[in-house]
Amino acid sequence: xxEMRDSRTGVRTTVRARALINAAGPWVNDIINRVAGQNxxxxxxxxxxxxxxxxxxxxxxxxxxxxxSDKRVIFINPYQNDLALIGTTDIPYDGRPEDVAADASEVxxxxxxxxxxxxxxxARDDVIYSFSGVRxxxxxxxxxxxxxxxxxxxELDASVGQAPLLSVFGGKIxxxxxxxxxxxxxxxxxxxxxxxxxxxxxxxxxGDIANADFEQFLGDLGREYPWMPASLVKQYGRLYGTRARVxxxxxxxxxxxxxxxxKDFFEREASYLFEHEWALTAADILERRTKHGLHLSAxxxxxxxxxxxxxxxxxx
Numbered sequence: 001x002x003e004m005r006d007s008r009t010g011v012r013t014t015v016r017a018r019a020l021i022n023a024a025g026p027w028v029n030d031i032i033n034r035v036a037g038q039n040x041x042x043x044x045x046x047x048x049x050x051x052x053x054x055x056x057x058x059x060x061x062x063x064x065x066x067x068x069s070d071k072r073v074i075f076i077n078p079y080q081n082d083l084a085l086i087g088t089t090d091i092p093y094d095g096r097p098e099d100v101a102a103d104a105s106e107v108x109x110x111x112x113x114x115x116x117x118x119x120x121x122x123a124r125d126d127v128i129y130s131f132s133g134v135r136x137x138x139x140x141x142x143x144x145x146x147x148x149x150x151x152x153x154x155e156l157d158a159s160v161g162q163a164p165l166l167s168v169f170g171g172k173i174x175x176x177x178x179x180x181x182x183x184x185x186x187x188x189x190x191x192x193x194x195x196x197x198x199x200x201x202x203x204x205x206x207g208d209i210a211n212a213d214f215e216q217f218l219g220d221l222g223r224e225y226p227w228m229p230a231s232l233v234k235q236y237g238r239l240y241g242t243r244a245r246v247x248x249x250x251x252x253x254x255x256x257x258x259x260x261x262x263k264d265f266f267e268r269e270a271s272y273l274f275e276h277e278w279a280l281t282a283a284d285i286l287e288r289r290t291k292h293g294l295h296l297s298a299x300x301x302x303x304x305x306x307x308x309x310x311x312x313x314x315x316x
Contacts, residue, residue, distance in 0.1 A: 001014055001015065001016045001017075002014070002015050002016075002017070002020070008280070017163065018163055018190065018191070019163050019164045019165075019166065019187050019190055019191070020163060020164070020165050020166070021166045021168070021183060021187070022165060022166065022167040022168065023168045023183070025044075025097075025136040026044060026046055026097035026134050026136040027097065028044055028136065028167055028168065028169060029043060029044065031167070032165075032167055040155060040167065041155075042138070042139070042153060042155055042167075042169050043139045043169075044136040044137060044138060044139060044169055044170065045092075045136075045137050045138070045139035046092070046093040046094065046097065046134045046135070046136060046137075047090055047091065047092060047093060047134065047135045047137055048089065048090075048091050048092070048093035048100055048106075048132055048133070048134050048135075049087065049088040049089055049090060049132065049133055049134075049135060050087065050088060050089045050101075050102035050103075050106040050107075050110075050130060050131070050132040051085060051086060051087030051088055051102070051110075051130065051131055051132070052085075052086050052087070052102065052107055052110050052111075052127045052129070052130045053079060053080075053083050053084065053085055053086075053127070053128045053129040053130070053294065054083065054084050054086065054122055054126045054127055054128060055082065055083060055084070055126060055128070056078060056079070056082050056083055056084045057084065057118065057120045057122070058118070058120070061078055062078075063075065063076060063077040063078060064076040064077075064117075066113060066114075066116070066117045068113045068116070069116075072090060074086065074087065074088070074110065074113045074114070075087060075088075076114060080291055080294060080295070083128065083294065086110050086114060087110065089102075089106045089109060089110065091106070093134050097134045097136075100132045100133065100134050101130075101132050102130035102131065102132045106132075107124060107127060107130060108124070111123070111124065111126075111127075128294065129293075129294055131287075135150075135172065136169075136170065136171075137149065137150065137170050138151065138152065138153045138169040138170030139169075149170065150170070150171075150172050151170060151171070152168060152169060152170040152171030152175070152179050152182075153168075153169040153170055154166060154167070154168060154169075154182070154183065154186055155167045155169065156186055156187075158190075164187055164190050166183060166186055166187055168183060177199050177200070180199070181197050181199065184197070204241075205241075205243060206240050206241025206242050206243035206244070207241050207242070208241075208242050209241060209242060214237070217237060217241075217242075218233065218234060218237045221233050221236070221237050221244060224245075225248060227252065227253050227254065228248075228254070229264070231264055232264045235264055236248070236269075239289075239290060240272075243276075246272070246276070247268060247269060247272040248268070249268070251268065254266070256268075257269075258271070259307070261292075261296065261300055261303060261304045261307070262292065262295055262296040262297070262300045262304075263295055265290075265292045265295075265296070265304075267307075269290075270285055270304070270307075270308075271311075273285050273289050273290075274311065277289055281308065282301075282304055282305040282308040285304075285308075286301065286304070
């Protein structure tokens, strides 16, 4: 059994399971050591990657991939229509994963790489937003952070009389489906009735678009909601796929989408994210599930945060 505590409310819940899969990423050793009370011979090596967002400074829809003098490649992508996303750095990190943030030297590094290739030079003042993450890479003792393996390793503790604990070290988002299949393969002996793999032919939520033809789907969506601006149809289509219809529901006008917090950001979308996609805070919506936060003024953001607080109070 595992006892869980909601860090916001303090409520404790106990759950029972026949197996535990530890896919905690950068916290994988914490789970093994503090929660499971065991020790592991394996470890993750945290490597920080930071990105910056600036106003788009070229014409066209193309992206760029450039190589720096240190042999690392940097991508420069169109982002949110009128912005550009630039990344990423690759440096060792030994702090708490939840405290990770882009530092000034990383911002300067990315700007310097861009300015090496483009006539329109960037400055720190051009940076609208920055964000960072840590890659929980399996520690293979490589000297160069960029040379650390991006593969994943499993560790299975199946002590007699205890539920098996499978820990995942390393891996990355582009291999998530295969990693999950391999993890289930490892615990299959404990679940004799487990079915066969099916995810290669399954759809992610909202991804059941006919023939995977997004442009056709977008056209159909626009015809279903002729009252909706094209920019909003595209936003809902890109973010939610076929679930856009769940979001819009029976609405037949912009007014019925509720309060507008800023350009193309309506109350109905925020409510959908709270009700269907596990959003708990304003930041969950503005920064994690959408990028509306990049387009709101300080006053608009404050108004939305107040609305979120009011919603939580009304929900009890």
